[in-house]
Amino acid sequence: MRQWRSIAKEAVARASIVVKFLCFLHVTDSYLLSFSHVLGPSMLPTLNITGDVVLVEHLSHRTGKVGSGDLVLVRSPLDPRKTLTKRIVAMEDDKVTFSLDPTRNYSSRSLVVPKGHVWIQGDNLYASRDSRHFGPVPYGLIQGKVFLRVSCAILIAFGFVGKIDLRYLYLLELVIEETC
Amino acid sequence: MGTPSGLWSIAKKCFTVGLITLTVSDRFASIVPVRGASMSPTFNPKTNTLLGSLSDDYVLVEKFCLIKYKFSHGDVIVFCSPYDHKEKHVKRIVGLPGDWVGTHYDVVKIPEGHCWVEGDNSASSIDSRSFGPVPLGLVNGRATQILWPPHRVGSIDRKVAQNRVSSS
Numbered sequence: 001m002r003q004w005r006s007i008a009k010e011a012v013a014r015a016s017i018v019v020k021f022l023c024f025l026h027v028t029d030s031y032l033l034s035f036s037h038v039l040g041p042s043m044l045p046t047l048n049i050t051g052d053v054v055l056v057e058h059l060s061h062r063t064g065k066v067g068s069g070d071l072v073l074v075r076s077p078l079d080p081r082k083t084l085t086k087r088i089v090a091m092e093d094d095k096v097t098f099s100l101d102p103t104r105n106y107s108s109r110s111l112v113v114p115k116g117h118v119w120i121q122g123d124n125l126y127a128s129r130d131s132r133h134f135g136p137v138p139y140g141l142i143q144g145k146v147f148l149r150v151s152c153a154i155l156i157a158f159g160f161v162g163k164i165d166l167r168y169l170y171l172l173e174l175v176i177e178e179t180c
Numbered sequence: 181m182g183t184p185s186g187l188w189s190i191a192k193k194c195f196t197v198g199l200i201t202l203t204v205s206d207r208f209a210s211i212v213p214v215r216g217a218s219m220s221p222t223f224n225p226k227t228n229t230l231l232g233s234l235s236d237d238y239v240l241v242e243k244f245c246l247i248k249y250k251f252s253h254g255d256v257i258v259f260c261s262p263y264d265h266k267e268k269h270v271k272r273i274v275g276l277p278g279d280w281v282g283t284h285y286d287v288v289k290i291p292e293g294h295c296w297v298e299g300d301n302s303a304s305s306i307d308s309r310s311f312g313p314v315p316l317g318l319v320n321g322r323a324t325q326i327l328w329p330p331h332r333v334g335s336i337d338r339k340v341a342q343n344r345v346s347s348s
Contacts, residue, residue: 019200020199023196023200023202027203077294078293081248115264116261134291138262138318140260140317141315
């Protein structure tokens with residue numbers, strides 16, 4: 001009996017450490033910093049077409065400090081399971097002039113961004129589906145602000161120099177895959 | 181030992197409990213008060229201006245629907261307002277992507293990734309009839325149970341409006 005009780009106690013203690021660590025990971029991932037793998041041609045030349053790992057912070061958009069010119073992660077208004085990386089071109093109450101087809105300069109439209117919305121555009125206007133196609137996007141869809149691009153070389157170097165356990169790198173990779 | 185280490189252990193415990201509560205309320209379920217009469221008689225059937233917040237309904241909002249974003253007609257959802265991301269609204273889904281919804285003036289086709297929400301109390305509800313279809317990415321969760329007041333504890337039923345929506 002005593003053996004089972006001590007085994008059960010140790011199992012609960014170990015499980016509670018794992019649960020606490022997972023909760024800490026979730027809170028850091030959602031409210032502080034997270035890595036994200038972004039790919040596609042819509043943000044050339046700023047971001048690679050084959051993919052970049054970027055560091056995203058989730059504090060600015062909650063306090064309303066995101067402004068025009070920022071690179072943001074936005075939940076797609078066309079498919080909520082996808083996350084887009086675009087640049088904010090205009091905030092609410094700003095006037096936006098855009099042309100749907102950049103190869104033909106004469107077709108341009110103007111509108112005022114409504115309250116609570118932002119206008120997002122990809123840096124590569126020729127290959128980007130953004131607010132020019134689906135209209136202004138509610139501010140609540142913004143997930144985070146991109147502020148750093150991490151190159152894989154730095155990640156690997158950090159792992160060796162800081163003598164980080166290989167398990168930590170595996171967890172980092174899990175986090176990256178989850179945010180894909 | 182002395183008071184400093186006692187305070188430190190209390191602070192650590194509070195921090196851990198806070199982390200776990202935050203994770204559970206983000207990923208599993210949270211409890212949300214419902215204010216206003218826009219969902220009468222489902223929530224807050226009698227709004228008493230004197231008692232006000234004391235007689236608010238509390239509902240259980242589950243977050244499992246946010247994994248696949250699969251909703252059904254008649255679900256009650258909590259979503260951020262498209263005009264102010266800090267405000268949250270509780271309304272019922274009347275139309276899903278691809279449906280045609282009839283309003284007073286015309287018929288609207290709901291685009292991909294959006295939904296049409298309306299309050300049960302049509303007379304005093306600010307919903308999709310004012311701000312249009314709502315992107316599904318703004319949804320915070322689905323309300324499944326009423327937890328307070330005790331005499332109305334129970335699950336929230338799906339009510340489907342047959343005569344105003346035609347699905348494709």
